[in-house]
Amino acid sequence: MTEQPLYPALINEALSTVRYPGSGKNIVELGMVEDDLRIDGRNVSFSLIFSKSTDPFIKSIVKSAETAIHTFAAPDAVVTVTVKTPAPAAPVETPPALPGVRNIIAVSSGKGGVGKSTVAANLAVSLAAEGYSVGLLDADIFGPSVPKMFDIESEQLYMHEVDGRNLIIPVERYGVKLLSIGLVIDPDKAAVWRGSMASNALKQLIEQADWGELDYFLIDMPPGTSDIHLTLVQTLGITGALVVTTPQQVALADARKGIAMFRDPKINVPVLGLVDNMAWFTPEKHPDERYYIFGNDESVDRLAADYEVPVLTRIPLVATVGDHNDAGSPVALDENSLTARAFRHLAREVIDAVDTRNNMLPPTVRVDVSKK
Numbered sequence: 027m028t029e030q031p032l033y034p035a036l037i038n039e040a041l042s043t044v045r046y047p048g049s050g051k052n053i054v055e056l057g058m059v060e061d062d063l064r065i066d067g068r069n070v071s072f073s074l075i076f077s078k079s080t081d082p083f084i085k086s087i088v089k090s091a092e093t094a095i096h097t098f099a100a101p102d103a104v105v106t107v108t109v110k111t112p113a114p115a116a117p118v119e120t121p122p123a124l125p126g127v128r129n130i131i132a133v134s135s136g137k138g139g140v141g142k143s144t145v146a147a148n149l150a151v152s153l154a155a156e157g158y159s160v161g162l163l164d165a166d167i168f169g170p171s172v173p174k175m176f177d178i179e180s181e182q183l184y185m186h187e188v189d190g191r192n193l194i195i196p197v198e199r200y201g202v203k204l205l206s207i208g209l210v211i212d213p214d215k216a217a218v219w220r221g222s223m224a225s226n227a228l229k230q231l232i233e234q235a236d237w238g239e240l241d242y243f244l245i246d247m248p249p250g251t252s253d254i255h256l257t258l259v260q261t262l263g264i265t266g267a268l269v270v271t272t273p274q275q276v277a278l279a280d281a282r283k284g285i286a287m288f289r290d291p292k293i294n295v296p297v298l299g300l301v302d303n304m305a306w307f308t309p310e311k312h313p314d315e316r317y318y319i320f321g322n323d324e325s326v327d328r329l330a331a332d333y334e335v336p337v338l339t340r341i342p343l344v345a346t347v348g349d350h351n352d353a354g355s356p357v358a359l360d361e362n363s364l365t366a367r368a369f370r371h372l373a374r375e376v377i378d379a380v381d382t383r384n385n386m387l388p389p390t391v392r393v394d395v396s397k398k
Contacts, residue, residue: 136280170208177354273321
């Protein structure tokens with residue numbers, strides 16, 4: 027018996043009997059049969075095109091195509107089917123939220139009341155005094171204190187157009203660009219917001235403000251770990267974090283949680299070091315006297331050793347610090363004060379820590395919540 031010769035029209039006719047489930051059409055009509063059909067004696071090869079690699083019908087349609095050729099064209103044909111799916115789209119590079127900012131530093135604390143905002147404010151002023159361009163974002167949505175510390179509570183925010191976009195103009199004080207949610211809400215009323223509302227407000231202050239070119243962008247984080255922290259690491263590639271603590275055991279326990287949060291593989295923000303705030307009490311008129319009212323240095327040193335991070339500086343508790351905060355004039359502006367010298371030292375330590383981090387590690391990337 028003479029074998030029936032194989033030719034393209036016969037193969038296509040056989041394949042036209044294979045329907046794609048749920049479409050009412052066959053795979054030839056749908057354009058799923060690639061124009062690469064090859065016939066070599068009894069060997070038949072061709073490709074089937076699927077719109078996505080996860081198509082649940084790939085195996086069943088390939089099997090049906092082989093069966094159709096054996097049934098309607100040649101029972102003895104050797105059929106080879108290649109499955110083709112579109113190449114995955116190249117990832118779209120999202121431009122950074124703050125393209126003009128070289129270093130983003132989160133000033134964080136495990137708990138409230140350890141002087142985190144005081145450290146952030148005075149560090150910003152000290153960095154500016156060193157000749158750097160500095161911005162400070164008050165991200166403590168529910169307890170903003172930057173407006174009070176910089177005496178800008180009555181300042182009005184304005185917008186201007188930059189490259190076709192209307193952007194908020196940060197307030198400038200003491201060489202520092204400032205923004206805080208406290209500038210857009212009634213200071214006498216509590217900010218009763220759901221997490222998403224607070225996060226959206228914060229993103230506006232970051233992405234819809236004209237921060238311009240900055241050497242250092244400091245973020246005064248809310249205490250603890252919350253949606254705000256997640257919003258920040260999703261919005262910005264944070265260069266590194268400072269963890270502020272006091273020597274009290276309860277503060278140190280929460281500082282551990284803060285360090286653990288930044289070091290979580292999903293967050294992966296380098297911890298630049300610890301700031302031992304209110305390390306001891308010193309009377310203003312007796313700067314050589316030290317009273318360790320919250321505990322001694324050893325507790326903070328143990329925490330630093332456990333996580334292999336440096337203690338960048340120890341800042342004494344001096345009564346005039348609170349006076350300066352209340353007056354809207356950060357104590358770091360008083361060059362002759364004991365506390366100002368401590369903050370200037372912190373600024374230089376932060377500069378060195380950031381330089382070391384940038385030389386040793388790649389830039390921090392924003393957290394991608396779409397990844398498992």
